[in-house]
Amino acid sequence: MLNFLGSRLDQIVFSSWQHFSLVVQCLILASVIAVGLAALVYRNKALTSAANSVSAIGLTIPSFALIGILIGPVGFGVVPAVIVVTFFAALPILRNAVVGLGGVDASLVESARGIGMSRLRTLIRVELPMAWPVILAGIRVSAQMVMGIAAVAAYALGPGLGGLIFSGLSRLGGANSLESVVTAVIGVVILAFVLDLLLVGLGRLTIPRGIRV
Numbered sequence: 001m002l003n004f005l006g007s008r009l010d011q012i013v014f015s016s017w018q019h020f021s022l023v024v025q026c027l028i029l030a031s032v033i034a035v036g037l038a039a040l041v042y043r044n045k046a047l048t049s050a051a052n053s054v055s056a057i058g059l060t061i062p063s064f065a066l067i068g069i070l071i072g073p074v075g076f077g078v079v080p081a082v083i084v085v086t087f088f089a090a091l092p093i094l095r096n097a098v099v100g101l102g103g104v105d106a107s108l109v110e111s112a113r114g115i116g117m118s119r120l121r122t123l124i125r126v127e128l129p130m131a132w133p134v135i136l137a138g139i140r141v142s143a144q145m146v147m148g149i150a151a152v153a154a155y156a157l158g159p160g161l162g163g164l165i166f167s168g169l170s171r172l173g174g175a176n177s178l179e180s181v182v183t184a185v186i187g188v189v190i191l192a193f194v195l196d197l198l199l200v201g202l203g204r205l206t207i208p209r210g211i212r213v
Contacts, residue, residue, distance in 0.1 A: 165181050
């Protein structure tokens with residue numbers, strides 16, 4: 001194992017950075033999309049129910065199958081990886097955003113409207129900050145989930161540590177095959193842990209102590 005790490009350290013570090021970068025960028029994109037959709041539907045019970053159903057049903061789709069389906073229309077490489085990771089990342093965030101926005105105390109909203117705030121300003125200045133702890137919890141769940149899904153995206157030649165996993169599995173029993181798989185799996189776990197710590201730090205910086213959950 002040590003010989004494998006020493007001989008391929010540059011490749012492992014580069015793949016780890018690609019993996020982490022892919023997950024973070026897709027997580028940001030998914031957060032924007034999910035929170036935007038939640039802001040559009042959370043006041044309507046029918047739309048809220050539909051959003052919750054989509055977020056639940058979407059998680060039942062096998063990521064490996066979805067990647068395979070996307071290879072036809074969009075080809076190999078970064079594009080299918082970004083689409084799949086963003087799609088799965090958005091689902092828990094959407095559910096939490098709907099719950100968080102729907103759980104804001106109605107009296108606070110009424111008070112904001114009573115002092116002349118527009119609906120949009122009330123959303124930005126009152127509702128989103130109050131719902132942020134719940135939304136951030138969804139982001140943390142998404143981050144852990146898609147860290148593994150990003151590895152599966154290597155099936156479509158996407159970036160990241162998944163390449164080491166598929167390379168090792170394709171020649172299982174050969175030289176360094178097990179070391180390749182184990183190194184990539186451990187790398188994914190470490191990256192997930194690091195990203196979660198960063199999100200915890202983000203929460204401490206952005207959530208007032210009085211409303212932390």
